[in-house]
Amino acid sequence: MRRSSWFAFGLAAVLAGVLAGCSAKPTEMAAVPNGNRFVQGGDTITPRLVRQLAKARGIVAYPQPPHVRPALVRLGRELAFDKILGGNHDVSCMTCHLPRYETGDARSLSIGSGGTGLGPDRTHPDGINIPRNAPPFFNLGAMRHLFWDGRVEVDAHGHVSTPAGAQLTPQMTKVFEFGALSAQPMFPPTSAAEMRGSSGNELSGFTDNDVTQIWAGLMHRLGTIPKYRRMFEQAYPGTRFDDMNFAYASNAIAGFIVNDLTFRNSPWDRFLDGDDRALTQQQLDGAAEFLTLKCSICHNGATLSDDQFHNVAVPQIGPGKGNGASGLDDFGRMNVTGDPADQYRFRTSPLRNVELTGPYGHDGSIISLRDFIDHYSNSDEKLMDYNPAQLIAPLRSTVLDNKSAVIAERDTLIVGVVLTPEIEDKLMDYMSALTDPAARNLSRLTPRRVPSGLPIDK
Ligand code: HEC
Ligand code: HEC
Numbered sequence: 001m002r003r004s005s006w007f008a009f010g011l012a013a014v015l016a017g018v019l020a021g022c023s024a025k026p027t028e029m030a031a032v033p034n035g036n037r038f039v040q041g042g043d044t045i046t047p048r049l050v051r052q053l054a055k056a057r058g059i060v061a062y063p064q065p066p067h068v069r070p071a072l073v074r075l076g077r078e079l080a081f082d083k084i085l086g087g088n089h090d091v092s093c094m095t096c097h098l099p100r101y102e103t104g105d106a107r108s109l110s111i112g113s114g115g116t117g118l119g120p121d122r123t124h125p126d127g128i129n130i131p132r133n134a135p136p137f138f139n140l141g142a143m144r145h146l147f148w149d150g151r152v153e154v155d156a157h158g159h160v161s162t163p164a165g166a167q168l169t170p171q172m173t174k175v176f177e178f179g180a181l182s183a184q185p186m187f188p189p190t191s192a193a194e195m196r197g198s199s200g201n202e203l204s205g206f207t208d209n210d211v212t213q214i215w216a217g218l219m220h221r222l223g224t225i226p227k228y229r230r231m232f233e234q235a236y237p238g239t240r241f242d243d244m245n246f247a248y249a250s251n252a253i254a255g256f257i258v259n260d261l262t263f264r265n266s267p268w269d270r271f272l273d274g275d276d277r278a279l280t281q282q283q284l285d286g287a288a289e290f291l292t293l294k295c296s297i298c299h300n301g302a303t304l305s306d307d308q309f310h311n312v313a314v315p316q317i318g319p320g321k322g323n324g325a326s327g328l329d330d331f332g333r334m335n336v337t338g339d340p341a342d343q344y345r346f347r348t349s350p351l352r353n354v355e356l357t358g359p360y361g362h363d364g365s366i367i368s369l370r371d372f373i374d375h376y377s378n379s380d381e382k383l384m385d386y387n388p389a390q391l392i393a394p395l396r397s398t399v400l401d402n403k404s405a406v407i408a409e410r411d412t413l414i415v416g417v418v419l420t421p422e423i424e425d426k427l428m429d430y431m432s433a434l435t436d437p438a439a440r441n442l443s444r445l446t447p448r449r450v451p452s453g454l455p456i457d458k
C-alpha cells in the first residue's frame with residue numbers, strides 16, 4: 001500500500017484497542033470509552049457496541065418533528081406544486097423536486113424555466129442548466145444551513161441570514177416558524193433561471209436581486225385567486241391576506257416540508273430508538289465501519305451532517321457560479337463568506353434515504369452511490385481520473401480543469417484515505433439502513449389540483 005491507510009485505524013484497531021484497554025488510539029477515536037465491556041465474544045459487532053460508537057460520535061435519534069397546523073401544511077403543499085410561483089407558469093418547486101424522484105430530479109444539474117420534460121427527460125432549448133444538483137427535501141427542519149453553500153442560515157439565537165440582506169425585513173422573519181427552512185422558499189421564485197423566467201411576464205423585468213419587488217409581485221398574483229386568500233387566512237388565523245407578505249407563503253412551504261418529509265422510521269432510526277433487532281448483522285457491521293472511520297467525523301448528529309463545510313474533492317461540471325478565471329468554477333462556501341479558506345467547501349450532506357437520491361455531490365457529478373463512496377479512497381487520484389462518460393452527453397465536455405486547485409485544498413481528513421472493496425461493501429450496507437420505506441413512494445404528496453388550476457408536475 002502506497003500511503004497510510006484510513007482503515008488501518010479502523011474497526012479492528014478500535015476493537016483491539018478496546019480489548020487491550022490500549023490508549024494509543026487515533027485521535028478521532030479518543031471519545032470511545034476503554035474497557036472490553038462493549039465486545040461480547042470475538043469481533044462480532046453487537047447492537048451494544050454500535051450504540052456506544054454512535055454515542056461517541058454524537059449521533060443521536062432524529063427529534064420528533066413539531067406538530068404543524070393542517071391548514072398550514074395544506075397551503076404549503078399546494079404552493080409547492082403550483083406553477084403560479086413560476087414567472088411564466090411553467091415551473092413549480094416540485095418540477096425540480098419531483099415526488100417520483102424522491103423530491104429530486106434524478107439529474108446531475110437541474111433545468112429551470114423554459115425547459116420541457118421532467119427528470120432525466122428534461123431539456124432546455126438553449127441548453128441552460130442550473131449550476132448545482134437539486135437536493136431532496138428530507139429532514140431539512142433540523143438543518144441550520146440550507147443550499148450547498150449554506151447561504152440561507154440560522155444562528156444559535158434564531159437569527160436568519162440570507163442573500164437578501166435587509167430586504168428580508170423583521171415583518172418577514174417574524175413569520176418564520178421552522179428556522180432556516182422557513183426562509184429558503186423565498187429564493188427559488190426570485191431566480192430567473194430557476195422559476196421567474198428571463199422574459200415574458202410581469203416579474204421578468206427585474207434582476208434576481210430585486211427581491212422586494214418580486215415578492216410583492218408574487219403576493220399580488222396569489223391575491224387574485226380567491227381560494228388562496230381563503231387558504232392563507234385559514235393557515236394564519238387572525239391575519240388578513242392583504243396584510244401578509246411572501247414570508248407567509250415561504251413559511252407555509254416549510255411547514256409542508258417539515259410535516260410531510262421528515263423521515264425517522266429507517267432501520268437506523270428504529271435502532272436509535274432502542275430496537276436491537278432493527279438492523280441486520282450486515283447493517284450492524286456497516287454501521288461499525290461508518291462510525292469508526294472518518295465518515296462520522298463529518299456526517300454526525302441527528303441529521304448525519306455536521307452542518308459544516310468541507311472540500312471532499314468532488315469534480316466540477318456545468319456552468320458553475322461565475323467563479324475563477326473561466327467563470328465556470330464554483331467556489332462553494334467562499335461565495336457566502338468571502339473567506340479564501342472556504343474555497344471549494346460545500347455543506348456536508350445529510351444522509352437519510354441517500355440510496356434513493358442520486359446523482360451525488362453538489363453538482364451531481366458522481367452518478368452512483370457506490371462510486372461516491374469509492375471516491376473517498378485515494379480521492380486525489382479519483383478526481384484526476386474522473387470519467388465524464390457517466391454524465392449525460394451535453395455535460396461530458398463541461399468537466400472543469402480545476403482539479404489541482406481542488407486537490408490542493410482538500411480537507412485534510414480525507415488526505416491519505418484508502419478504502420478496500422470490502423469496506424465499501426459494508427458502508428453500502430450501512431447506507432441501506434438509512435432508508436425509511438415510506439420514502440420509496442411519495443406519490444401521496446401530490447395534490448389532485450392546485451388553486452390556480454395549472455397543470456401539476458409530480
Ligand atoms: C429549477 C429547479 C428548481 C426549482 C424550480 C426549485 N428548486 Fe429547490 N433547489 C434546486 C437546486 C439546484 C438546489 C441547490 C441550489 C444550491 O445549493 O445552490 C435547490 C435547493 C433547495 C433547497 C435546499 C435543500 C438543502 O438541502 O439545503 C430547498 C429547501 C429547496 N430547494 C426548496 C425549493 C422550493 C421550496 C422551491 C419552490 C419555491 C424550489 N426549491 C424550486 C432546484 C430547484
Ligand atoms: C471531511 C468531511 C467528510 C468526510 C470525512 C466524509 N464526508 Fe461525505 N460528504 C462531505 C461533504 C462536504 C459532502 C458534499 C460534498 C460536495 O458535494 O462537494 C459529502 C457528501 C457525501 C455523500 C453524497 C451525498 C449526496 O446526497 O450527494 C455521501 C454518500 C457521503 N458523503 C458519504 C460519506 C462516507 C461513506 C464517508 C466515509 C467513507 C464520508 N462521506 C466521509 C463531508 C465528508
